[in-house]
Amino acid sequence: MTPAELEIVWLTLRVGALSVALSLVPGVLLGWLLARWNSPLRALVQGVIMLPLVLPPVVTGYLLLKVFGVRGPVGSAYDVLFGGRIAFTTAACVIAASVVGFPLMVESIRLSILGVDRRLEQVSRTLGRGRLGTFARVTLPLALPGIVGGSVLSFARSLGEFGATIILAGDIEGETRTIPIAVYSALNAVDGEAAALRLVLVSVVISLLSLLAAFAFMRRQRTQVA
Amino acid sequence: MSIVDLQIRHDFGRFALDVKASSAGPVLGIFGPSGSGKSTILNAISGFVHPQHAHISIMTRTVCRTPGGTVVPPHRREVGYVTQDALLFPHLSVRGNLAFSPRCLGLDSLGGKRVLDVLRLAPLLERRVQELSGGEKQRVALGRALLSQPQLLLLDEPMSALDSRLAREVLALLMEVKRTLQVPMLLVSHQESEMAALADDCILLENGRIAAQGPPLQILARPGRLGGLDNILRLEVARHEPERGITWLVLPGQQQLAMPLSTAAAGQTVSVGVHADEIILCRQRPEGLSARNVVRCLVDGLGAAGTDSLVRLKLGELRLLAHVTHAAVEELGLQPEGEVFAIIKSNSVIRLAV
Incomplete structure (x- = not known):
């Protein structure tokens, strides 16, 4: 592999890790809300969160560009406050990867929290722990395998993110050229096939390892109650 | 001083709870068939159900007054809660659960x-909860609740998931807890024997209302109540x-009745209970039997x-009810x-506390 290709792999891993870091807290909160909140609004919230899973990634990217682009509400506000842009930067890659991986993370966390026996939470309450203490000492540790598994799953998803990224972040070497985008440009270039193949191989290996790790964590969810 | 004051009215649609006690x-024992509202009362006391109209006090402290009054959240009610499933935290050791x-x-x-002494918990402290037997789990659950210094210990069918030998062991522990630690308790059960052994005061709940x-x-011996501890004898x-x-x-008639070794002194009168279901009848005196007691009686009456x-x-003066099939x-x-x-x-002769 050439130094340029190594940099592409490194950028891809960084984007994946940052997108997980960005999604983790909202992911846990929403997963908990969807598991424990009984409201007719829940289905709607769940639908909106799941949307990126079924929308064409290009459509997701377009909608994100409308929000984060220079003329979008967030993009223009960012320009006024900090000067500069979000779209077509590494940050845009992270945002695209987060949004597309988010449904996988939330669903996995929701299921793992659903697997925590509510009566354990009630016992914790009677023993004197408040809602937050109970969440931190009972719900969270028991759902941890699902939370880690969901994070790794969304990390794996971010490695393959192409459609939304190309629209929101484009193809800028060293900034937004992640593995899938690099593979696409390499295949379009003359004599690019060898480079594409090397990146494809790396991509397959990293993705497979991430998936295996995700499944291993999810299996560790302790569902039995003592 | 009252350990608990209850005024609960709640309409569930298909069923209404209306109790004042x-x-x-x-x-205090709450006795009644399933679906009579026992669990709802416990949930209202522990704070997981807010009845439409309620005034609930634990040791004279008001914890719930609806509509419109104070509703103390469950973690500030200072109740211990022990159910038929021990509900130990699976990610913590025995020590972690207790503390x-x-x-x-x-x-x-x-x-x-x-507390550790009475419940014999010291040898279990470093164990994982997954390694405990059913009876040990229940002891840890009881210890966890007692160590949190509850004003009132709620016991929701604490023995019903255990086999009869373990259930008797846990019952004996609860009697020991009552005697030595003097924690007020509210026991929900459908077992007459547990109720008679542990409770000083008993509420009979039927269809969401207090029947007695x-x-x-006195409550358990009401006419028409059958199927549990039907024979309560003072011997x-x-x-x-x-x-x-x-x-x-x-x-x-110079006969004797064997029961598991008791601490009562010779000459003392004790209360014991025998389930009508656990009496076998025989026309001739049987031989080579594992059961200790073969008691000669006369048939006094037959009923359906x-x-x-x-x-x-x-x-003589004693009456015993035996429950058998028509065919028999x-x-x-x-x-x-x-x-x-x-x-x-x-082992079917159960010592009662009263």
């Missing part, structure tokens, strides 16, 4: 040591046989109990004043 305990409460008495403090309240023996202790684990009680028969036996009555040719032998395992 107060008890000085120290152990979970922020109100927990230190395990090394005087009070903490006493009073001492358990004198004759002697102990510690090496065989047996205590002998005096029966009329649903699809089965109820045979009333007499031994016919095959045995039971007639009033006929001689019959009642076979009772010594």
Whole structure:
């Protein structure tokens, strides 16, 4: 592999890790809300969160560009406050990867929290722990395998993110050229096939390892109650 | 002082709960069939259900007044909650479970040591909860609740998931807890034997309403109540046989009744209970039997109990009810004043606290 290709792999891993870091807290909160909140609004919230899973990634990217682009509400506000842009930067890659991986993370966390026996939470309450203490000492540790598994799953998803990224972040070497985008440009270039193949191989290996790790964590969810 | 004051009215649509009661305990029993509203009352006391109209006080402190009044959240109500499933935290050790409460008495403090002592928890401290037996789990659950220094201990069918031997062991522990730690308790159960052994005051709940309240023996012996501890006898202790684990009680007609070794002194009168279901009848005196007790009685009367028969036996002044099938009555040719032998395992004779 050439130094340029190594940099592409490194950028891809960084984007994946940052997108997980960005999604983790909202992911846990929403997963908990969807598991424990009984409201007719829940289905709607769940639908909106799941949307990126079924929308064409290009459509997701377009909608994100409308929000984060220079003329979008967030993009223009960012320009006024900090000067500069979000779209077509590494940050845009992270945002695209987060949004597309988010449904996988939330669903996995929701299921793992659903697997925590509510009566354990009630016992914790009677023993004197408040809602937050109970969440931190009972719900969270028991759902941890699902939370880690969901994070790794969304990390794996971010490695393959192409459609939304190309629209929101484009193809800028060293900034937004992640593995899938690099593979696409390499295949379009003359004599690019060898480079594409090397990146494809790396991509397959990293993705497979991430998936295996995700499944291993999810299996560790302790569902039995003592 | 009353341990609990309850005024609850709640309409569930298909079922309405309407109770008003107060008890000085120290152990209050709530007895009734499933679906009579027992669990809802416990949930209202512990704070997981907010009834439409309620005024609930625990040790005279108001924890719930609806509509519009104070509603203390569950973690500030200071109740201990033990259910039929021990509900131990699977990610914590026994020690972690016991010390979970922020109100927990230190395990090394005087009070903490006493709880560990009474429940024999010290040898379990470093174990994983997954390695515990059913009875051990229930002991840990009880210890966890007691160490959180509850004002009131709620026991929701705490023995119903255990086999009868373990259930008896846990019952004995609860009696020991009552005696030594003096924690007020509210016991929900559908087992007459548990109720009679532990409760000082008893509420009979039927269809969301209180049908009766009073001492358990009086409530449980109400006519028409069957299927549980139907025979409650007051008998004198004759002697102990510690090496065989047996205590002998005096029966009329120079007969004796064996029960598991008791701490009561010889000459003392104790209350014991026997389930009508656990009495076997026989026309001839059987030989080579594992059961300790073969008691000669006369048939006093026969009655129907649903699809089965109820045979009333007499031994002098004593009356015993045995629950058998119609077929058995016919095959045995039971007639009033006929001689019959009642076979009772010594383990079926249950010592009652009252």
